[in-house]
Amino acid sequence: MKYLLLALPATLVATQAFGQHLEYSVRANAGFSEFRGANATATTAVSTTTANGAESSRVINPYGKHLGAGAGLSLRAQRVGKAGLLTAFDLGFDWLQARANVDAIYYSSSSASYSRAATGKVHLYTPSITAFLGAGWRLGGEKLALDALVGPELAYVLNAREIGDGSSAVNGSWRTDLSRPPANRLDFRLRGDLTVWRNRVGLLASYSLGFANYQPATTSIASPDASVRIARVGLAYRLK
Secondary structure (H helix, E strand, C coil): CHHHHHHHHHHHHHHCCCEEEEEEEEEEEEEEEEEECCCCECEEEEEEEEECCEEEEEECCCCECEEEEEEEEEEEEEEEEHHHEEEEEEEEEEEEEEEEEEEEEEEECCCCEEEEEEEEEEEEEEEEEEEEEEEEEEEECCCEEEEEEEEEEEEEECCCEEEEEEEECCCEEEEEEEECCCCCCEEEEEEEEEEEEECCEEEEEEEEEECCCCCCCCCCCCCCCCEEEEEEEEEEEECC
16 A cells, blocks of 8 residues: 555656646645654653763653654645646755653662652654655635645654753752764655645645654664654645
């Protein structure tokens, strides 16, 4: 089924001999992302190490299953052909995050190691540049219309950063802020995309299913699995 959906845009592009006209639109959205896969987690713990008088903290697994809110902008060029056939190219920027809850903290130093209950949240921020190539249909007329598209989306992840804070019953507050470079910066995704137009203004919604793993391998996890899911809702304005 995955390969059938990926082949659909290429098939529609090949069958659309020429377009009636081109449209351009600017889009702004709220984005909600989460991680899924065998190594994504809803709850994690913080590891705090003290060495040479300096303390450093990081969560054990920042690839959270809870939705985090972000935002995005994009520009789209779209060809409207016969019978409402559509082909579109969308270039955008997403600033997204996923989050996990923290329920424990582990302390380690040269003199002692122990664990305590903790509370808090950790967010993993993943800014990225996206390119979406979609094909589909337009239903309706000039004043009110629905554009439905499906196709591949390629994202280049600029960075991933962990930021978390909370408290523990014994040692007070904790905080993390460090870079978490993804295992794969290129994320190939499958995207479904809807826009409801009223004249030049549109309401948009889309969903992207990522296939790339973000979590680097470790000695304990040789082949991790943590891929992203993204839902977007927002507004579009048709320039032409």
